[in-house]
Amino acid sequence: MSSRPELQAPPEIFYDDTEARKYTSSSRIAAIQTELSERALELLALPDDGVPRLLLDIGCGSGLSGETITESGHQWIGLDISHSMLNVALENEVEGDLLLGDMGQGLALRPGVIDGAISISAVQWLCNADKSSHEPRLRLKAFFGSLYRCLARGARAVLQVYPENLAQRELILSYAMRSGFAGGVVVDYPHSTKKRKEYLVLTCGPPSLSTAVPSGKVEDGESCSDDESSGDEENQVICISDRHRPRKKQKINKKGKGREWVLRKKQQMRRKGNVVPPDTKYTARKRKARF
Amino acid sequence: MLSSNIKGVSNGFPLKIEVEKVVEKQVEINHDFLRNIFQKIDWKAFFDASKVMGFAELPEQAPDPSVLESDLEFLRKFHHALLELHLEEGALVCPETGRKFPVNKGIPNMLLHEDEV
Ligand SMILES: C[S@@+](CC[C@H](N)C(=O)[O-])C[C@H]1O[C@@H](n2cnc3c(N)ncnc32)[C@H](O)[C@@H]1O
Numbered sequence: 001m002s003s004r005p006e007l008q009a010p011p012e013i014f015y016d017d018t019e020a021r022k023y024t025s026s027s028r029i030a031a032i033q034t035e036l037s038e039r040a041l042e043l044l045a046l047p048d049d050g051v052p053r054l055l056l057d058i059g060c061g062s063g064l065s066g067e068t069i070t071e072s073g074h075q076w077i078g079l080d081i082s083h084s085m086l087n088v089a090l091e092n093e094v095e096g097d098l099l100l101g102d103m104g105q106g107l108a109l110r111p112g113v114i115d116g117a118i119s120i121s122a123v124q125w126l127c128n129a130d131k132s133s134h135e136p137r138l139r140l141k142a143f144f145g146s147l148y149r150c151l152a153r154g155a156r157a158v159l160q161v162y163p164e165n166l167a168q169r170e171l172i173l174s175y176a177m178r179s180g181f182a183g184g185v186v187v188d189y190p191h192s193t194k195k196r197k198e199y200l201v202l203t204c205g206p207p208s209l210s211t212a213v214p215s216g217k218v219e220d221g222e223s224c225s226d227d228e229s230s231g232d233e234e235n236q237v238i239c240i241s242d243r244h245r246p247r248k249k250q251k252i253n254k255k256g257k258g259r260e261w262v263l264r265k266k267q268q269m270r271r272k273g274n275v276v277p278p279d280t281k282y283t284a285r286k287r288k289a290r291f
Numbered sequence: 292m293l294s295s296n297i298k299g300v301s302n303g304f305p306l307k308i309e310v311e312k313v314v315e316k317q318v319e320i321n322h323d324f325l326r327n328i329f330q331k332i333d334w335k336a337f338f339d340a341s342k343v344m345g346f347a348e349l350p351e352q353a354p355d356p357s358v359l360e361s362d363l364e365f366l367r368k369f370h371h372a373l374l375e376l377h378l379e380e381g382a383l384v385c386p387e388t389g390r391k392f393p394v395n396k397g398i399p400n401m402l403l404h405e406d407e408v
Contacts, residue, residue, distance in 0.1 A: 051324065051327055053327065100399065102403070142408075
């Protein structure tokens with residue numbers, strides 16, 4: 001991947017007719033999205049009773065992820081912001097009901113009706129401010145709040161995401177927790193740059209047995225048991241079952257966010273039209289212990 | 292598509308339906324799915340929606356869930372209204388504000404303008 005699509009244009013512009021067609025006809029992309037969707041469904045851990053459920057596919061695009069839902073025997077509603085992607089879904093006669101909508105504006109669904117939600121490679125888009133009116137935090141809040149409400153109690157949401165960096169992952173996770181979800185991040189193949197994939201596994205409602213976060217997949221030969229070199233920050237599972245924890249964690253991190261983070265924040269504020277001091281060699285420089 | 296009509300809310304429920312074109316599709320009936328979704332349906336909204344879409348054979352009052360087990364005829368009608376009737380062209384109208392969400396090629400456009408967020 002040369003550059004992140006998220007940095008090139010807003011999703012409804014990036015996924016135009018040409019890109020939507022290119023995306024959907026690439027067998028490489030189809031194979032990856034199918035694998036991600038199958039894993040997401042596995043993590044969704046629906047009861048194995050043969051009853052078809054009503055699922056939600058957030059950022060369903062042209063329906064690659066939805067086809068996997070159909071194959072597993074469930075019904076789905078798909079939401080996407082790109083007209084072109086949905087048109088390709090129509091052409092491909094996907095089984096799901098399609099909605100044109102922006103998850104950052106909240107999901108327009110009745111409370112408690114959805115038995116489970118998946119989202120494949122879409123939620124990280126919320127971290128961008130594509131319009132002057134976009135405030136990523138507000139959009140994340142609207143999204144997770146409405147997702148929490150439309151899910152039946154005890155239902156899960158599994159969101160496979162490509163955060164640009166640690167800060168984005170923390171941001172997404174913290175808004176999920178604030179909305180009342182319990183859960184955490186499952187990382188598959190944490191030691192491989194190419195295969196590494198992250199899934200937010202969220203459960204609606206009070207923590208219970210079912211909110212325990214499953215463990216990630218590792219490459220053959222790699223062990224994931226206790227004898228794995230500890231102290232390594234790349235855990236397979238970052239388990240946060242208590243929703244106060246991320247906030248505590250944030251405080252600890254406060255000291256060491258680093259120059260890159262500060263520069264990015266300043267850029268963000270500038271984009272919003274705020275007056276921000278220029279970046280110099282002093283920006284975010286470490287202070288002496290005493291001064 | 293009806294399921295999203297039924298469930299689509301902006302800041303009010305239920306959304307009223309303006310019909311320009313309804314299409315029918317054949318969908319295989321699945322009792323387990325119907326049983327699971329029945330309890331989540333707001334019957335009044337579902338009844339009204341089916342009626343404007345041209346299907347008036349449902350009972351006006353919410354039936355007792357036991358009919359799902361005993362009444363095959365009802366099951367067939369419920370299935371038809373829920374899964375086989377699709378609003379192809381038309382609009383969903385917010386009961387509170389009158390705001391119209393257009394439906395084109397079966398896809399409701401729920402995008403809000405910036406001043407509506
Ligand atoms: C990489 S594609 C994945 C599509 C599909 N889930 C799949 O697996 O093939 C990401 C999708 O997210 C959609 N998306 C991005 N931001 C969105 C938003 N704010 N609301 C709804 N959909 C969005 C894009 O339009 C795009 O179709």
